[in-house]
Amino acid sequence: MLTSNGYVLDQSPQRLGDLSVVPDRDRANLPRLRERLRRDGYLFLTGLLDPEVVHGFRRYYFGLTGAVTDRASYRKVLFDQIVPGSEYAAFCAQPAVKGWFEWFLGGAPFLHKRKIIRQTAPGENGIGTATQAHYDLVYLREGSDQVLSAWIPLGDCPVARGGLTYLEGSHHRVREEEAAGRLKRPAASITADLPGQADEYDARWLVTDYAAGDVVIHTAHTIHAALDNVSEDIRLSTDIRYQRADDAIDERWQNHWHDRDGL
Helix, strand or coil, X not given: CCEECXXXXXXXXXXXXXXXXXXXHXXXXXXXXXXXXXXXXXXXXXXXXXXXXXXXXXXXXXXHHCCCCCHHHHHHHHHHHHCCCHHHHHHHXXXXXXXXXXXXXXXXEEEXXXXXXXXXXXXXXXXXXXXXXXXXXXXXXXXXXXXXXXXXXXXXXXXXXXCEEEECCHXXXXXXXXXXXXXXXXXXXXXXXHHHHHHHHCCCEEECCECCCCEEEXXXXXXXXXXXXXXXXXXXXXXXXXXXXXXXXXXXXXXXXXXXXXX
């Protein structure tokens, strides 16, 4: 049984499917990748990063947070040390990431300073625990709508550990409704009810078992969410955003992430 914020997903073939991996033959073909992103709204790139680099950052993270025994101390370590730290900055701008975006975007890449780390412990559930269904433009309206997000699992993340799930084809409808001004903002664009949203869009939620080194790139219009962690291990991930440096930039995202920054 798959759940998100306590809602049970419909696992019929019409409502649940597999995330599609970019095949090896297309990995270095820029026109095909751009067409695939336009068509699917995401690019699932397995093994883009060195797994040892990913595991190394995971060890660094838990080396700082592992001894913390209360929520206040954890938040202090996270927001005072890890988020603004050089280790996190280096991880997010490593050549395998920044270089890929420079190649794909065809120009100088710009990494938004607001970069997010998400940790979910086994058994955590209820509204607000897992990332609710949304598309990123809801939060990035003061810059280019061509910003791309990279979701990176920090360690292996099988379905049971609560990885990201994408609503198939949702970016096409979102773009149409954005252009027509039919979307109420922001509440109607964010929901914990994944089964209800799948019915509304007549679409499937796409899931997969992620491995350390995998990266998913998605557009600002692609609806995505997280599953509940029903495994026995901590789910850790980061989501970061790149765009062309010569496109309009949302200045609100040029400060380090904090869970009380209002964004």
